[in-house]
Amino acid sequence: MGEHGNGGPNSGAVIKAGEGRSSGYAIDNPGLPPHRPRLSDADEKAAKRAERQVSALFLISIIGTVMFFVGYFAVGVTAGDLQMLRLQNTLLGLGVAFAMLGIGLGVVQWARALMPDHEVIEDRKPLRKEADRAEAAQTINEIVDETQIKRRPLLRNTLIGAALLAPLPAVIVFRDLDRSEDFGPERMRHTMWEEGVRLVRDPTGTPIRASDLTVGSAVHAIPETLREVSGHGDRLAEKAKAVVLLIRMNPDDFEPVTPGREDWKYEGIIACSKVCTHVGCPVALYERHTHHLLCPCHQSTFDAAEEFKVIFGPAGRPLPQLPITVDDEGFLIARSDFTEPVGPTYWERG
Amino acid sequence: MKALSQKRRHPLAAVALLLLGLLLTGGLYAAATSINDAQATNAAEAYSASDVEEGERLFVANCATCHGINAEGSDAGPSLIGSGAAAVDFQVGTGRMPMQMSGPQAQKKPAQFNDEQTMQLSAYVASLGSGPAVPDEEYLDVEQGNIARGGELFRINCAMCHNAAAAGGALTEGKYAPALDGVESRHIYAAMVTGPQNMPEFNDSNIPPEDKRDIIAFLKNNESQGVPGGFSLGSLGPVSEGLLIWTLGLALLIGSMVWLTSRSS
Known part of the structure; x- marks a missing residue:
C-alpha cells in the first residue's frame, strides 16, 4: 500500500x-x-x-x-x-x-x-546482496555469543540433559495405561482356545452340536471358558482375540489340505479367526455358494475352500484356522489354540 | 354302588345316561379337533391336494425351463427338491423368482404371482421333499419380541453384511446384501431359515424361532423410528458421506472462491 x-x-x-x-x-x-x-x-x-x-x-x-x-x-x-x-x-x-x-x-x-x-x-523488494546474508549470519553468531553457551559448557551440558529427560514422563504415562503383567506383543500370540474348550454361540453361550450346522450355515462362536473371565474389559479383550466363524460346506468343495491340517475340520465344518490379518476388522461376510469371506473394511477376500487363502485385497496372509473336532456328546470343541497369532501382522512376524 | 344299582330303574335314569353320553362324545370330539388344528398349524403344511396340483401346473408353465420339469434342476437353475415352502414363499413372494435376468444375484422386483399362486407353488415344492415351512404367525408377532436382544443378535449375525442400520451393503463381484427396511416379517424369517442366494443359513438350532422373532422386532422397531440425526444419506457410512463432501462440498468451496474473488458489478 x-x-x-x-x-x-x-x-x-x-x-x-x-x-x-x-x-x-x-x-x-x-x-x-x-x-x-x-x-x-x-x-x-x-x-x-x-x-x-x-x-x-x-x-x-x-x-x-x-x-x-x-x-x-x-x-x-x-x-x-x-x-x-x-x-x-x-x-x-x-x-x-x-x-x-x-x-x-x-x-x-x-x-x-x-x-x-x-x-x-x-x-517486490529487490533481492539483496551477499552482504545481507553475512549480516544475518553475524547477528546469529552474536546471539550465540551473548548466550555464552560456548564459554560455559556446564550450561550447555545441563540443558542437553534436561531436554533429553523431559519427555520421559510421557513414556511412563503411556506405559502405565496398561499395567497388565503380560504386557507386550507376546499376549497377542495366544488366545483362550485350548484343547477341549467347547465352541459356544455368540452371544447366547449355548454349545454347538455338529449336527446343528446344515450345509451353508454360518455360526459366530466364542470359547466357553470366556464366561469365566472376570471384568468386562478383560472379557472383551479376550473375546476380541478369540472370536471364530464356523461354517459348514459341502465336503467335496474343499481343496486338498496342507499336510498337518488333515484333522483340523470336522466333516464339512471349518472354523477360522474373524480378525482380519490386514488391520483387524471382523471378517464375517460369508457367501455360501462361492465360499468367499469378505472383509468389510478394505475388501480383503479369503477363500474358505483353500484354508482361508487371500484371493483379493491387502491382507498379507490367510486367516488363522482353528483346529476343531467333536467331544463325546457331539459338541464342537477346539483341538488346540490357533497355531499362529491372530490378527494383523506385527513386527516380530515380519 | 349299591345305591346306584337300586336307582337304575328310576324313570330319569335314561335321561341322565343320555346326557352323560352326549357330554362325553362332545368333549372328546372337541379335544380331538383342537389337537388336529394344532398339528396343522405346527407343521404349517395345510396345503390341499388341489393346491399341489395347481402349483405343479404353475411350476411347469413358469419355472421348469430352468429348474427342470420335475424340479430336479438343470444347468440354468438348482434342484428345488427339499427347498421347502419357505424358500418358495420368499423367492416368489419378493419377486426374485422368476428371475428378471441372469446376473450375479436375483433382484427384488414386483411379485409376478399373487398370494394364492405363491401359496400353490409353495405347496408343490413342499410336496417334493421336506424343507423349511412357512413360519408360524406366532413367530412373526413383533409385539412379543425382545427388541434389545434382537439388536444384539442382529449385530453379531447379520450386521456385517446387512449394515448396522440394516441398509444393506456390497459383497464381492456384483453381489450384495439387500436393505431390510420394508421387507415383510415372513420374508425376513424365511430368508434366515433358507439362506437365499449367497446368504448363509441360520437354522432353528442356531437361531431358535423366538430369537428370530426378536431380530424381526428389532428391525421393525428400527424402521419405525426414523433417523434422529438428520440426513442419513442411505446410512452407508463413509461411501455416501465421502461422495457428498467430495462433490457437493468441494463444488460449494470452489463456488464461494469464485464469488469471493469476483468483482462486484
Missing part, C-alpha cells in the same frame, strides 16, 4: 493502461487495466441496496443464533421421543450454520460492494 496518495478511496486507478514502466523486457509491462467503477460507486441507490443485502445477511445470522437457543432450551426432549430429538437436532444444526454463514457472507458482500476497491501495486 502507499501508492494511493491523495483523494478518496475511489478516486481512480493509480496506474492507467499504457503507463507501464519500461522494463527492458520484449513486451512492456501493460500495467493495470482501467479502473471500472462499480454500480454502488456510481449510484447511491445501488449502494443502499448493497447495504440492505449485507444487513439482511447479518440479520439471518441473528435469526440463526435465536434458532439455536430455541432448539436448545425450548424444545423439550424426553427419553424415547425421537421426533422431538430430530427437531432439536435440525434447529441446532441449521441455527449454527445460519449464524456463521450469515456473518461470513455478509462481511464478504460488504467488502465486495461497499468498501473501496482501488487497485494497488506493491513492488
Whole structure:
C-alpha cells in the first residue's frame, strides 16, 4: 500500500493502461487495466441496496443464533421421543450454520460492494546482496555469543540433559495405561482356545452340536471358558482375540489340505479367526455358494475352500484356522489354540 | 354302588345316561379337533391336494425351463427338491423368482404371482421333499419380541453384511446384501431359515424361532423410528458421506472462491 496518495478511496486507478514502466523486457509491462467503477460507486441507490443485502445477511445470522437457543432450551426432549430429538437436532444444526454463514457472507458482500476497491501495486523488494546474508549470519553468531553457551559448557551440558529427560514422563504415562503383567506383543500370540474348550454361540453361550450346522450355515462362536473371565474389559479383550466363524460346506468343495491340517475340520465344518490379518476388522461376510469371506473394511477376500487363502485385497496372509473336532456328546470343541497369532501382522512376524 | 344299582330303574335314569353320553362324545370330539388344528398349524403344511396340483401346473408353465420339469434342476437353475415352502414363499413372494435376468444375484422386483399362486407353488415344492415351512404367525408377532436382544443378535449375525442400520451393503463381484427396511416379517424369517442366494443359513438350532422373532422386532422397531440425526444419506457410512463432501462440498468451496474473488458489478 502507499501508492494511493491523495483523494478518496475511489478516486481512480493509480496506474492507467499504457503507463507501464519500461522494463527492458520484449513486451512492456501493460500495467493495470482501467479502473471500472462499480454500480454502488456510481449510484447511491445501488449502494443502499448493497447495504440492505449485507444487513439482511447479518440479520439471518441473528435469526440463526435465536434458532439455536430455541432448539436448545425450548424444545423439550424426553427419553424415547425421537421426533422431538430430530427437531432439536435440525434447529441446532441449521441455527449454527445460519449464524456463521450469515456473518461470513455478509462481511464478504460488504467488502465486495461497499468498501473501496482501488487497485494497488506493491513492488517486490529487490533481492539483496551477499552482504545481507553475512549480516544475518553475524547477528546469529552474536546471539550465540551473548548466550555464552560456548564459554560455559556446564550450561550447555545441563540443558542437553534436561531436554533429553523431559519427555520421559510421557513414556511412563503411556506405559502405565496398561499395567497388565503380560504386557507386550507376546499376549497377542495366544488366545483362550485350548484343547477341549467347547465352541459356544455368540452371544447366547449355548454349545454347538455338529449336527446343528446344515450345509451353508454360518455360526459366530466364542470359547466357553470366556464366561469365566472376570471384568468386562478383560472379557472383551479376550473375546476380541478369540472370536471364530464356523461354517459348514459341502465336503467335496474343499481343496486338498496342507499336510498337518488333515484333522483340523470336522466333516464339512471349518472354523477360522474373524480378525482380519490386514488391520483387524471382523471378517464375517460369508457367501455360501462361492465360499468367499469378505472383509468389510478394505475388501480383503479369503477363500474358505483353500484354508482361508487371500484371493483379493491387502491382507498379507490367510486367516488363522482353528483346529476343531467333536467331544463325546457331539459338541464342537477346539483341538488346540490357533497355531499362529491372530490378527494383523506385527513386527516380530515380519 | 349299591345305591346306584337300586336307582337304575328310576324313570330319569335314561335321561341322565343320555346326557352323560352326549357330554362325553362332545368333549372328546372337541379335544380331538383342537389337537388336529394344532398339528396343522405346527407343521404349517395345510396345503390341499388341489393346491399341489395347481402349483405343479404353475411350476411347469413358469419355472421348469430352468429348474427342470420335475424340479430336479438343470444347468440354468438348482434342484428345488427339499427347498421347502419357505424358500418358495420368499423367492416368489419378493419377486426374485422368476428371475428378471441372469446376473450375479436375483433382484427384488414386483411379485409376478399373487398370494394364492405363491401359496400353490409353495405347496408343490413342499410336496417334493421336506424343507423349511412357512413360519408360524406366532413367530412373526413383533409385539412379543425382545427388541434389545434382537439388536444384539442382529449385530453379531447379520450386521456385517446387512449394515448396522440394516441398509444393506456390497459383497464381492456384483453381489450384495439387500436393505431390510420394508421387507415383510415372513420374508425376513424365511430368508434366515433358507439362506437365499449367497446368504448363509441360520437354522432353528442356531437361531431358535423366538430369537428370530426378536431380530424381526428389532428391525421393525428400527424402521419405525426414523433417523434422529438428520440426513442419513442411505446410512452407508463413509461411501455416501465421502461422495457428498467430495462433490457437493468441494463444488460449494470452489463456488464461494469464485464469488469471493469476483468483482462486484
